[in-house]
Amino acid sequence: MLRLLRHLTAFAEFCLWVPRAIVRWLMMTVAFNPKLGPLRHVFTAAFLYVLFAILLVYVAAPIRGYIGELSMHDRLGYDAERWLATAIYDPKGSFVGTFDPRLDSLRDVNYTDSAIALGDYVANPDHKSIPVREVPEQYWRCLSFQEDRYLGGPLNPFGIDLIGVLKIPLTTITRSIAARRPSLGVGGSTLPMQFARVIYKTPPSTDEGGITKLRRKLGEWWLAPVIYRELTRGGDDTLLKQWAANHIWLAQRTGGQPLHGVEVTSQVVFGKEAKDLSTAEQFVLASAVNKPIILLEGNDRLNAVRLDRWRYITEVRARTCAEKLITDEAEQKKVVFELMELAGGPPDPKVKPKLEAALERFAPEQMKRAEANPTIRANLLLPAARFGIREEMKQSYGFGWRDYVRGVTTTFDIGENLSFREKIDGTLSELDTKWTSRIDPAYTLDPKKVMADKALPNVIVVAADADGNIVRYYEAGETAAYFGSLPARRADNGLYDSTLESRQVASTGKMILAVALANQGRDTAESLYADPQAPAQGLDTCAKGGSNGSRKAVVAFACSLNAPLITRGAQLGQAPIKRLIDGFGFTMPPAAELGGTPPSTAAVLGQIAGAPQRVQFMSSVILASLIGRGTKPVRPPTLIAAYDYTQKGEGGAGIAAEARPAVIPKSLIRPGAVWLIRSLLEAPLCYQTGGQSYGTLKSLSQWCARRRGDLRLHFAKTGTSVSLDPNATVDAWASGGLQFANGAAYSYVVLVGTGTASKPWARDLHSAQIAAPLLDVLLRDLADHAKANPRRNLLPPRQPASAPVANLRGAQRPLASAATNARDGSPSDQQLRTLTANER
Structure with missing residues (x-):
């Protein structure tokens, strides 16, 4: 026992001696070395920053990950659940859209662009994505290659990338020289850091200052280890891949309204389910991360940006994945050829013909907007039924139905039902006119006459x-x-x-x-x-x-x-x-x-x-x-x-x-x-x-x-x-x-x-x-x-x-x-x- 105690004491002394020796060496060799002149301050700062990066990646991140999961496990689970949408299909299997966030969130809905404090709880702005059943393999390979190729390895063991942290001073210098003013640089944001950014709505802004950017980066470093730990329990990275497929911003319509996740973006951009995407299409979606696809046309300047971005996604980023990740030469040529065909121009949002005809007839003024936005599309095509579908699911599963249901198929033809609704509305209007003297002044039968002081029964x-x-x-x-x-x-x-x-x-x-x-x-x-x-x-x-x-x-x-x-x-x-x-x-x-x-x-x-x-x-x-x-x-x-x-x-x-x-x-x-x-x-x-x-x-x-x-x-x-x-x-x-x-x-x-x-x-x-x-x-x-x-x-x-x-x-x-x-x-x-x- 005494021998063991002596060994432990010696080891503790050694652990205390090592940092002291390093600090002494730093002081004598760099900080107080007269031979270096003024450069000693630069070398000292560089050495301290490297030491900071190492401690952040290999000491602080693991500790934060293990401790943070104890307090954030339930919160992360709920926050992830809030952003999972429920898909709606018509009887033919055509994608109708997704539920409005206010119908698809358990406790709270936030339509603003910033977080709202509710006592000790913060309601972040909503986004909705359809959860994938199986993550498209080529999408994951391309995404991880381009965004976080060292994840889980020696350089990024816990959600913070060492090389990315070390890049910040270098990019700060180059950006400041280019801008001719002080400008904080950027470092490689890992996937867990991007999850934190999307989930808690803290994306980079073109007008953010250095202090704001630094605060955002510190917040991402604070959350990333916890998210990584939560998503890789027991060495299983399935949840990590699912979050990468469900939560990342991949496309947006003109003026905003981003699409998050592979499934919903696949339905809108390519008109198919994620499981049916070709390798080239998977590479395109993975390459849209941080450069989201612009869905709708606008003015000449926007159209030029839209085309330029689409070509960058297909011809540069997606092609890089094809050349680096596909070893079979014949398969590589096939994928590259498909990417060249796709590069001709960004696709218009895809809607099945019958649904497109229904939108054109019943909501022509909002048709383009609805084609690019699955929430608006569902609201227009299912004005009443979406409330009934939600209630039916709730009566089957209770409030937790999102845990069990990824999508539903309706029983009725949507175009026919909208036509029927139009007929009923017309009859109600006639009845309201005919019996207005017998209807209570607080009510009306005409849907067009509903106001703050006049309701429909x-x-x-x-x-x-x-x-x-x-x-x-x-x-x-x-x-x-x-x-x-x-x-x-x-x-x-x-x-x-x-x-x-x-x-x-x-x-x-x-x-x-x-x-x-x-x-x-x-x-x-x-x-x-x-x-x-x-x-x-x-x-x-x-x-x-x-x-x-x-x-x-x-x-x-x-x-x-x-x-x-x-x-x-x-x-x-x-x-x-x-x-x-x-x-x-x-x-x-x-x-x-x-x-x-x-x-x-x-x-x-x-x-x-x-x-x-x-x-x-x-x-x-x-x-x-x-x-x-x-x-x-x-x-x-x-x-x-x-x-x-x-x-x-x-x-x-x-x-x-x-x-x-x-x-x-x-x-x-x-x-x-x-x-x-x-x-x-x-x-x-x-x-x-x-x-x-x-x-x-x-x-x-x-x-x-x-x-x-x-x-x-x-x-x-x-x-x-x-x-x-x-x-x-x-x-x-x-x-x-x-x-x-x-x-x-x-x-x-x-x-x-x-x-x-x-x-x-x-x-x-x-x-x-x-x-x-x-x-x-x-x-x-x-x-x-x-x-x-x-x-x-x-x-x-x-x-x-x-x-x-x-x-x-x-x-x-x-x-x-x-x-x-x-x-x-x-x-x-x-x-x-x-x-x-x-x-x-």
Whole structure:
């Protein structure tokens, strides 16, 4: 032990003696050497600077790296996450753009050009880049060769390059001589230093002074070792390469708006994904570092700079990479030849033809700007859907969805949806003019009249195909109310909690009663229900009065009569209706927990709560049953056809357990119930008596399937939610489903309202006046969509000509015969056997 102590003491003495000996030698040989004259001061300064550089690179940087990661690990992780964008693609796989930073950042957004202090936290200006799945290998090779070829080696072991530091005095002298004034020189900025510069927005400025430049450089030296340490843990440089591919500024449009990262720049400059870039194209992007590509033309001077820079990138820097890094002569010639072709002129931003046509039609004045800026492009092409897509991802993953999702593919054609949006806007303007006397002065239906003191209520018009893919999406505002009300979105994790939903579904809830009645199998469309508010005459109409009478079931559903359906629902029993309310995902009113408002009454009056998506989901489940898909799972309508996952999100990792649960229709709707459900729910559109149409959707009677050769099926239900004042309009609803003769089938929901009883937006306006005109626009649009997208696989197989008649009266009868059989006095024997079997 004493021997070991002696050795340690000797080693400590040696460590103290070495710097003393060096300092003594410096003092005697250089600083106080009279033979050197005045030059001794120059040599002393040079020696001290070299010593400073060595200590900075080999002592200070490692210490700072290991200590700094303890305090900056979480901050760096969050700062990196903030700058990762989410890509959006159309159904054809064309790149639409990226989310606006305010939709794509977890905590804060900073639109300024400088950092903002928020207490002890600093919000830096945002940039957004699409994270690459795999870093293009040739891009990394060229980038590291040109920007930081000694990274990880003896000359740059911890993010600060020794040669770069030593260059500063020399470049200071040469720059000062050239400028004829003192000018601080530059040193080679390593990649970790450039990451610090980009992440914390401290780029060099042409007008920065020496003190500002020195302060910036010291800040980069302070952060670079920590970043390098964080990105190369365990000797794995994967994160380092990803940051190099994700965060570096590579291109800009005229006037600013830089593009960061390989993926988004590749999409805009070359019109392809990073993984599809050729070697020459990868070299070009790597060579654009510190000389970003200028995307758009400007004045003559700018155009000259643009061309000169592009040629420097392609003919000098990229060609250098090709000549230095490619050893195969044939491959080298091929790459050089491609670079010579590219050098002809800088490329214009790439946009797929259909998206370009949509921009030209719907945003011609911003077209050029949008082509070069993926954020602006997405904002223009997806004015409402981008909010819905974000909310849908948040409801699946919570606030951390960026960790799992790299990109999404939409379900609808963007150009067609913009055209549909234009039609809805026009109809809303007409409705605003027509009903302005009944609309509260604080609201308007015309999107062009929205001002600080005049708001739009929620306007939602959405349709989805038989697979649940939304094909038409209109929504006013930025709250994505289609996916649920704001109070139902949990503040702690961002997930949607349906039990907190407060938006009442009004008389669309009567669809639940129709299913419950049909499941029981005792009622028909002609069944009579007691109505204490029946008229003295005209029981087959929608008239009301103060007499006791009996109304047919088809009349009660066509006219949305509450009293007879409340009576019949109570007779049916509460358990089966409560099971359907829960099965469809609705929430009972708070009074139910205290023993009031039984499920039957809550369903009939629409006091159950649900998001518009949930109401449409109910219609889609009913539609699936009516078209013979009762055994196939049905999921809630979605805006996202496919996810492009990050490595962390592969295999569906991170999705909340409660996100988009599927429903098998037969678990809620018995096979033998379909004919009565159809009869009751098509009544609002189709019911007639005495040659005259009645029903809440009589204005759309032309859309009754019996009256159109291109329709096989169409059911719908409306509803108007009011406050304690029965004339104060809160929400106007319409929801249903239809199938065209070519098999194309759609569910839909239409809503205009605030969802809050304390905020009625109009007086004495109902669904027939507000929702029906919007629904008419939607149905006409869906007719065109169906022609272009037939679904023959959704049609029932043809029955043989010699098939027994009895087969047509069973539980699986063709829909064409359902209307006639709906008038039968009782279910067929086959139906009763089916119901009995289901009950067992």
